Amino acid sequence: MTEARHATEARRPAGTLERHGHIGTQREQGPKKPGALSDGQGPAGPDGHEATVLLRESRASVDPELRSAIASLPASMRRIALYHFGWQHADGTPAGGNAGKAIRPALVLTSAAALGGPGARTAAARAAAAVELVHNFTLLHDDVMDRDTTRRHRPTAWTVFGDADAILAGDALQALALRLLAADPHPASPAAAARLADCVMELCEGQHADTAMERRAPGEVTLDETLAMAEAKTGALLGCACALGALYAGAAAEDVEALDAFGREAGLAFQLIDDVIGIWGDPRRTGKPAGADLAARKKSLPVVAALTSGTPAAAELAELYAAPYEEGEEDLERTALAVERAGGRDWAQVQAADRMARAVQELARAVRDPEAAGGLLALAEFVTRRSA
Amino acid sequence: MTEARHATEARRPAGTLERHGHIGTQREQGPKKPGALSDGQGPAGPDGHEATVLLRESRASVDPELRSAIASLPASMRRIALYHFGWQHADGTPAGGNAGKAIRPALVLTSAAALGGPGARTAAARAAAAVELVHNFTLLHDDVMDRDTTRRHRPTAWTVFGDADAILAGDALQALALRLLAADPHPASPAAAARLADCVMELCEGQHADTAMERRAPGEVTLDETLAMAEAKTGALLGCACALGALYAGAAAEDVEALDAFGREAGLAFQLIDDVIGIWGDPRRTGKPAGADLAARKKSLPVVAALTSGTPAAAELAELYAAPYEEGEEDLERTALAVERAGGRDWAQVQAADRMARAVQELARAVRDPEAAGGLLALAEFVTRRSA
Numbered sequence: 001m002t003e004a005r006h007a008t009e010a011r012r013p014a015g016t017l018e019r020h021g022h023i024g025t026q027r028e029q030g031p032k033k034p035g036a037l038s039d040g041q042g043p044a045g046p047d048g049h050e051a052t053v054l055l056r057e058s059r060a061s062v063d064p065e066l067r068s069a070i071a072s073l074p075a076s077m078r079r080i081a082l083y084h085f086g087w088q089h090a091d092g093t094p095a096g097g098n099a100g101k102a103i104r105p106a107l108v109l110t111s112a113a114a115l116g117g118p119g120a121r122t123a124a125a126r127a128a129a130a131v132e133l134v135h136n137f138t139l140l141h142d143d144v145m146d147r148d149t150t151r152r153h154r155p156t157a158w159t160v161f162g163d164a165d166a167i168l169a170g171d172a173l174q175a176l177a178l179r180l181l182a183a184d185p186h187p188a189s190p191a192a193a194a195r196l197a198d199c200v201m202e203l204c205e206g207q208h209a210d211t212a213m214e215r216r217a218p219g220e221v222t223l224d225e226t227l228a229m230a231e232a233k234t235g236a237l238l239g240c241a242c243a244l245g246a247l248y249a250g251a252a253a254e255d256v257e258a259l260d261a262f263g264r265e266a267g268l269a270f271q272l273i274d275d276v277i278g279i280w281g282d283p284r285r286t287g288k289p290a291g292a293d294l295a296a297r298k299k300s301l302p303v304v305a306a307l308t309s310g311t312p313a314a315a316e317l318a319e320l321y322a323a324p325y326e327e328g329e330e331d332l333e334r335t336a337l338a339v340e341r342a343g344g345r346d347w348a349q350v351q352a353a354d355r356m357a358r359a360v361q362e363l364a365r366a367v368r369d370p371e372a373a374g375g376l377l378a379l380a381e382f383v384t385r386r387s388a
Numbered sequence: 389m390t391e392a393r394h395a396t397e398a399r400r401p402a403g404t405l406e407r408h409g410h411i412g413t414q415r416e417q418g419p420k421k422p423g424a425l426s427d428g429q430g431p432a433g434p435d436g437h438e439a440t441v442l443l444r445e446s447r448a449s450v451d452p453e454l455r456s457a458i459a460s461l462p463a464s465m466r467r468i469a470l471y472h473f474g475w476q477h478a479d480g481t482p483a484g485g486n487a488g489k490a491i492r493p494a495l496v497l498t499s500a501a502a503l504g505g506p507g508a509r510t511a512a513a514r515a516a517a518a519v520e521l522v523h524n525f526t527l528l529h530d531d532v533m534d535r536d537t538t539r540r541h542r543p544t545a546w547t548v549f550g551d552a553d554a555i556l557a558g559d560a561l562q563a564l565a566l567r568l569l570a571a572d573p574h575p576a577s578p579a580a581a582a583r584l585a586d587c588v589m590e591l592c593e594g595q596h597a598d599t600a601m602e603r604r605a606p607g608e609v610t611l612d613e614t615l616a617m618a619e620a621k622t623g624a625l626l627g628c629a630c631a632l633g634a635l636y637a638g639a640a641a642e643d644v645e646a647l648d649a650f651g652r653e654a655g656l657a658f659q660l661i662d663d664v665i666g667i668w669g670d671p672r673r674t675g676k677p678a679g680a681d682l683a684a685r686k687k688s689l690p691v692v693a694a695l696t697s698g699t700p701a702a703a704e705l706a707e708l709y710a711a712p713y714e715e716g717e718e719d720l721e722r723t724a725l726a727v728e729r730a731g732g733r734d735w736a737q738v739q740a741a742d743r744m745a746r747a748v749q750e751l752a753r754a755v756r757d758p759e760a761a762g763g764l765l766a767l768a769e770f771v772t773r774r775s776a
Contacts, residue, residue, distance in 0.1 A: 074593035076600075141559065145552040164533040164599050167555060168592040171529065171562065175592075178566040179585035182578050190570050190578065197567035204556040204563075205462035211552050212464075 051382030054375050058106035058128065061121075065129035069176055080161050080169035084140060086152060090160045098152050103383060104131045104241040110375040111245025111259050114367045124248035126184045127192050131241045133177035134196060138203055138237075140170035145211070174200065188247040195247070199240035206232025213299055218307050218321045226304040227268070235267035242376070246366065258366035259376075265359035266380040272352035273384050275300035276345060279336055291332035294339075295325040301351070306344030313342035356384060439770030442763050446494035446516065449509075453517035457564055468549050468557035472528060474540060478548045486540045491771060492519045492629040498763040499633025499647050502755045512636035514572045515580050519629045521565035522584060526591055526625075528558035533599070562588065576635040583635070587628035594620025601687055606695050606709040614692040615656070623655035630764070634754065646754035647764075653747035654768040660740035661772050663688035664733060667724055679720035682727075683713040689739070694732030701730035744772060 070081045082088035086098040105128035112124035142148070143156040144166050150156060158166035181193035209229040213221050242263035246256040278293035278300055293300050299307075306317050317338035325331055339345060359380055367373040458469045470476035474486040493516035500512035530536070531544040532554050538544060546554035569581035597617040601609050630651035634644040666681035666688055681688050687695075694705050705726035713719055727733060747768055755761040 074589055074596075076596040077589060077592055137559075141555055145555060165596060167529055167533060168596050170559075171525075172589045172592040174559065174562055175566075175585040175588035178563075178570070179582055179589075182566070182570070182581035182585060193570035193581065194567055197563040197570060200563035201462055201465060201560045201567075204465055204560040208464040208553060208556055 048382055048385065050375065050378040054110055054379060055101050055103065055106050055382075058109045059102050061109060061125050062102060062105040062128045062132060065125050065180070066132060069129055069133065069180055073172055073176060076165070077169050077172040080140075080157055080165055081136075081173060083160060084136060084151075084157045084169065086154065090155075098154075100152060102132055103379065104135050104237060105129065106379055107131075107238060107241035107263060107376070108245040108248075110379060111242040112248045113245075114249075114372045114376055115246050115251045115255060115259075116249025120245075120249035123186055124245055126180050126186075127189070127244045127248055128241075130177040130180045130192075130196060131237070131244060133173045133180070134200060134203075135237060137170045137173035137177065138200075138207075140166050140173065142207065144170075145207075186248060188244075188250065192244045192247050195240055195243055199236050202232050202236040206230075206234075206236065209233075218297075218299065218303075218318050221299050221304055221307070223301075223304050223308050226299065226301055230271045230301060231264055231268055234271045235264035238267035238270075239263035251366070255366040258362045262359050262362040262366065262376065262380070265355045265362060266384065269352045269355035269359060269380070269384045272301055272348045272355065275302050276348050276352075279303075279339060280345065291336055294332050294335045297321050297325060302339055302344035302348040304344075305347040305351075306339040306342035309342045309344070309347075311342045313338045317342055352384065356380065436770055436773070438763065438766040442498055442767060443489050443491065443494050443770075446497045447490050449497060449513050450490060450493040450516045450520060453513050453568075454520060457517055457521065457568055461560055461564060464553070465557050465560040468528075468545055468553055469524075469561060471548060472524060472539075472545045472557065474542065478543075486542075488540060490520055491767065492523050492625060493517065494767055495519075495626060495629035495651060495764070496633040496636075498767060499630045500636045501633075502637075502760045502764055503634050503639045503643060503647075504637025508633075508637035511574055512633055514568050514574075515577070515632045515636055516629075518565040518568045518580075518584060519625070519632060521561045521568070522588060522591075523625060525558045525561035525565065526588075526595075528554050528561065530595070532558075533595075574636060576632075576638065580632045580635050583628055583631055587624050590620050590624040594618075594622075594624065597621075606685075606687065606691075606706050609687050609692055609695070611689075611692050611696050614687065614689055618659045618689060619652055619656055622659045623652035626655035626658075627651035639754070643754040646750045650747050650750040650754065650764065650768070653743045653750060654772065657740045657743035657747060657768075657772045660689055660736045660743065663690050664736050664740075667691075667727060668733065679724055682720050682723045685709050685713065690727055690732035690736040692732075693735040693739075694727040694730035697730045697732070697735075699730045701726045705730055740772065744768065 066085075067087070070078060070085070073081060079088070079092060082092075083090055086095055089095045108124050108128035108131055109121050113121035116123075139151065140157055143151055144158045144163050148156055149159050156166070157169060161169070178193055178197060181189045181196065184192075206229055209225065210233055213225065213229060239260040240263070243256050243260040246259040251259070275293070278298070279291060279302060281290065283290050294303075303317070303321075307314055307321070317335065320331070320335045320338060360377065363373050363376055363380075364370075367376070454473075455475070458466060458473070461469055467476070467480060470480075471478055474483055477483045496512050496516035496519055497509050500515075501509035504511075527539060528545055531539055532546045532551050536544055537547050544554070545557060549557070566581055566585060569577045569584065572580075594617055597613065598621055601613065601617060627648040628651070631644050631648040634647040639647070663681070666686070667679060667690060669678065671678050682691075691705070691709075695702055695709070705723065708719070708723045708726060748765065751761050751764055751768075752758075755764070
């Protein structure tokens with residue numbers, strides 16, 4: 001999921017109010033060293049090994065479905081999609097490709113395998129591709145709305161093809177996603193399609209809430225609504241991915257819901273950690289300048305927690321956030337310190353741990369065999385492991 | 389279909405290059421007298437009576453489905469959708485409502501009835517609502533891309549809620565459309581969903597082609613590609629509406645295809661007539677100034693036919709089109725005359741008649757009983773009957 005950390009944030013003019021995240025995703029990292037988290041490989045250390053293998057295997061299963069689906073698009077839409085996925089350059093020549101780590105398809109396949117074994121995993125490949133198409137449709141639209149110019153280290157589609165074509169390509173990818181499921185003869189496909197469509201509506205609501213919140217004064221935003229927004233924007237599609245895998249495994253309704261909750265909680269844990277990194281992350285690890293979120297005056301989760309803490313530091317933070325960022329280290333250091341002294345950092349880390357605990361609990365409800373649950377646990381830990 | 393004639397065209401600055409039409413629709417008419425074609429009533433004359441009754445009856449069947457579907461949207465998206473459909477004012481208070489004539493749902497229901505009787509018509513209500521949702525999703529996005537400020541005599545959604553929310557509401561309506569079909573237990577629903585999703589991709593392609601063509605020099609646009617664009621943009625969704633009705637009637641594959649072709653041909657006939665009206669229409673009937681399409685230098689079908697005619701008038705027209713519109717009657721009169729002398733008007737009228745003949749032929753292939761085919765014929769004649 002780290003593929004979405006925004007390289008562009010750092011380039012924004014000082015004081016630009018910026019949205020918390022993006023439809024169903026997180027922010028994109030800037031250029032970074034090979035082997036770092038967002039290059040599709042992940043660390044090969046012992047703690048990330050299982051997740052890395054799962055991600056690689058799920059890419060191998062989903063890419064053929066994804067490529068054949070995209071090949072079926074009308075020519076003009078296909079061209080934009082192939083560019084967006086990193087499989088073609090803007091001029092239509094083949095590109096090496098950096099389509100992201102595809103954590104969502106991996107959640108679909110690993111959930112299917114956890115509840116239904118290898119057969120269910122194989123059967124769910126099309127659903128996994130559908131989830132990835134929905135994710136990418138939201139990225140295309142999101143970049144237009146945000147005027148973000150970089151995604152996965154390349155110029156965003158709208159900067160290359162224009163707004164209209166980027167919007168149209170997003171529309172086409174949503175249609176393609178739901179078409180994949182409509183044409184899938186698997187008995188779970190209608191329920192999966194309904195669930196994925198519901199998720200799209202929730203993503204839209206989350207994106208709307210995010211935009212609306214960023215326009216409001218810092219003092220007018222509550223922590224509950226910030227958490228609800230993050231759940232709709234980030235948690236919903238991760239939950240949906242897990243739920244689709246469960247549906248394709250023929251799981252009982254309560255297990256489908258438990259896996260959905262697992263994905264949502266893990267998604268929220270990820271978002272909390274991502275927000276902490278957005279403030280205190282080591283630029284050498286995150287690939288973006290320290291404090292970029294603060295410079296953009298983003299109402300990220302630790303910031304809202306700090307603002308609503310009722311502490312003296314909260315008042316200081318509100319004052320800092322009321323004025324645009326002043327170029328230089330001092331503003332950022334003061335702001336980060338105010339968030340920390342108001343308890344925002346601790347709160348976010350405790351919350352993230354709490355969400356992960358809830359995720360594990362939900363997972364245990366749905367997948368009773370710890371060995372079968374291992375893959376999903378590894379993926380959840382993988383996406384939330386980066387320490388600030 | 390005439391609900392979509394753009395009132396805004398007339399307000400565009402002189403010389404603004406303007407797109408040919410809109411995703412899957414036609415241009416909106418300006419303010420007009422009650423009882424005129426676009427107010428949802430239609431003329432009560434004998435030739436339009438059957439169509440008027442069909443449209444009214446289909447509104448009555450589809451509106452409850454549509455309203456209940458929209459009620460299920462998340463609050464923020466629901467608000468924008470209710471505004472767009474004319475059921476709420478921007479402040480959320482109830483509005484009288486002008487959601488258009490809903491010709492597409494009428495085509496779904498009338499096709500179902502023609503091939504499967506009243507039972508099929510009843511069963512297809514959800515599919516009819518899905519088609520109308522797709523149509524409206526494209527209108528929302530289209531207005532953003534075109535910067536159109538008026539739709540159905542009201543400010544467009546993006547002017548009221550902003551670009552981001554209008555894009556998100558369009559995304560949500562597409563999801564809602566495909567969700568309706570995914571949740572529909574009717575055996576035809578998966579095939580209908582796949583077909584509707586395919587149609588969305590074709591609408592995107594048509595919209596892309598239209599935008600791209602309007603950016604090119606007049607001499608670089610061929611008649612074949614203009615016809616192909618109009619088919620993708622206008623014909624595809626009318627054809628899809630008819631095909632969905634046939635699917636819900638349990639029709640054979642060749643009858644589904646014949647009804648799709650019927651809708652496409654009727655859609656093209658409509659577009660041809662609409663383009664003729666865009667040049668020579670009586671402002672008292674069309675509600676917009678004569679020659680607005682020419683003032684906008686639109687590459688409409690009669691214009692492209694004229695430009696590619698190889699006549700001396702074609703050269704004159706190309707010269708006029710190379711320069712921005714000069715305020716005043718004279719430019720428009722000269723341009724209209726050049727299109728006419730180059731044969732553009734005659735060609736469009738002959739083509740429209742030819743397309744209608746093909747539509748009738750396709751209809752007869754699928755619906756052998758002339759009485760059963762009467763409703764569809766009446767709808768096709770209704771939408772293409774306005775004479776220039």
